[in-house]
Amino acid sequence: MSVTDPVSTAPLETRTLIRRVANRLCSEFAGTFGEETIQRYIVESYASLSDAKVTGFIPLFTERFTRQRLNALARVEGKVTTDRPMVVFLCVHNAGRSQMAAGWMQHLAGEGVEVFSGGSDPASVINHSAITAMAEIGIDIAGEFPKPWTDEIVRAADVIVTMGCGDACPVFPGKRYLDWDVADPAGLPLEQVRPIRDDIGARVHSIAEELGIAPRL
Numbered sequence: 351m352s353v354t355d356p357v358s359t360a361p362l363e364t365r366t367l368i369r370r371v372a373n374r375l376c377s378e379f380a381g382t383f384g385e386e387t388i389q390r391y392i393v394e395s396y397a398s399l400s401d402a403k404v405t406g407f408i409p410l411f412t413e414r415f416t417r418q419r420l421n422a423l424a425r426v427e428g429k430v431t432t433d434r435p436m437v438v439f440l441c442v443h444n445a446g447r448s449q450m451a452a453g454w455m456q457h458l459a460g461e462g463v464e465v466f467s468g469g470s471d472p473a474s475v476i477n478h479s480a481i482t483a484m485a486e487i488g489i490d491i492a493g494e495f496p497k498p499w500t501d502e503i504v505r506a507a508d509v510i511v512t513m514g515c516g517d518a519c520p521v522f523p524g525k526r527y528l529d530w531d532v533a534d535p536a537g538l539p540l541e542q543v544r545p546i547r548d549d550i551g552a553r554v555h556s557i558a559e560e561l562g563i564a565p566r567l
Contacts, residue, residue, distance in 0.1 A: 444469030468499030
């Protein structure tokens with residue numbers, strides 16, 4: 351093993367997981383990134399989710415988060431070209447507003463857009479009322495998970511929407527930023543979350559139209 355092998359610095363109990371995920375992602379990103387880069391991103395992604403005390407399917411979440419980050423890095427470094435715009439939604443806990451916004455955008459645009467959501471201080475779970483409110487209109491966000499944003503994801507974005515994260519939100523020159531004044535659904539009953547859901551939905555519709563994406567609804 352090389353002394354620079356990122357897995358060697360990971361906790362012993364996670365090394366098998368990291369290598370298993372790395373095998374899949376190395377195959378997926380063959381010719382784009384080397385194994386050491388992929389392993390390093392897996393280690394970092396696992397640590398960030400663990401630090402946020404995210405619960406649930408951590409191995410699955412780690413793989414999904416790492417894949418999102420590597421796709422974004424490939425965009426930033428010009429290793430892939432795509433006509434699909436990338437929209438990033440940011441809030442504080444990535445448990446309510448940004449998750450609903452991402453769910454709306456993915457539902458409306460499908461494969462026509464790349465979507466990411468993140469938080470400055472990720473919660474451990476998604477807001478249950480947000481999950482229920484979205485399920486009422488046929489959008490499933492129950493399988494999502496709170497996560498932090500990363501530089502490569504924000505740098506890869508075409509549109510960055512912030513909701514309540516203030517000075518903590520990253521700013522990169524040349525990016526299009528939208529700051530939405532949207533109520534935080536944290537701690538609110540379902541009947542008060544529904545208007546927030548609908549407000550976010552209307553705003554996401556507007557972004558889709560501006561990007562030239564024909565909503566599927």
